Amino acid sequence: xxxSTNYSNTNQSYKHLSEADRGxxxxxxxxxxxxxxxxxxxxxxxxxxTREINRGSVKQVKQVNRQKVYYQHYYTDATHNRYRxxxxxxxxxxxxxxSDDFLREFTEVMxxxxxxxxxxxxxxxYRLKHVDAVVPSTKYYNEKRIQQKLDYLSxxxxxxR
Numbered sequence: 001x002x003x004s005t006n007y008s009n010t011n012q013s014y015k016h017l018s019e020a021d022r023g024x025x026x027x028x029x030x031x032x033x034x035x036x037x038x039x040x041x042x043x044x045x046x047x048x049x050t051r052e053i054n055r056g057s058v059k060q061v062k063q064v065n066r067q068k069v070y071y072q073h074y075y076t077d078a079t080h081n082r083y084r085x086x087x088x089x090x091x092x093x094x095x096x097x098x099s100d101d102f103l104r105e106f107t108e109v110m111x112x113x114x115x116x117x118x119x120x121x122x123x124x125x126y127r128l129k130h131v132d133a134v135v136p137s138t139k140y141y142n143e144k145r146i147q148q149k150l151d152y153l154s155x156x157x158x159x160x161r
Contacts, residue, residue, distance in 0.1 A: 024042060025049065035053060057072040098134055
């Protein structure tokens, strides 16, 4: 008997907040709406909105009655720039850095009818032989990014039975 560890019977899809979503968050915060109400209006989970507000808030200071008062303010531009830079620096988006020799050998090995390597074992053995070469490391990277780059491989040739 096979028991699933996923106890939910609904498909969940995740999408990143857009710059427009972040702008709406800033506007709603300026009229002092609570994160739960912002989440309801945007159709997002409350924790998503709360995390976004915490990530994008910057400590500010203003003077009230000759006293310094500190407060948090959410800035859309700063938050979206931070998000964009993190995405650009993401390891998953750096397939162009992968060695051309690796891609060529990978293609050859994956096209062989009786393969001796899965994607992971090929990457591991290639890395051992070519210590200085830039080689992908994670399963997500291997299956998604390499398949996009080498789209001429059919799924049957690509996957090991």
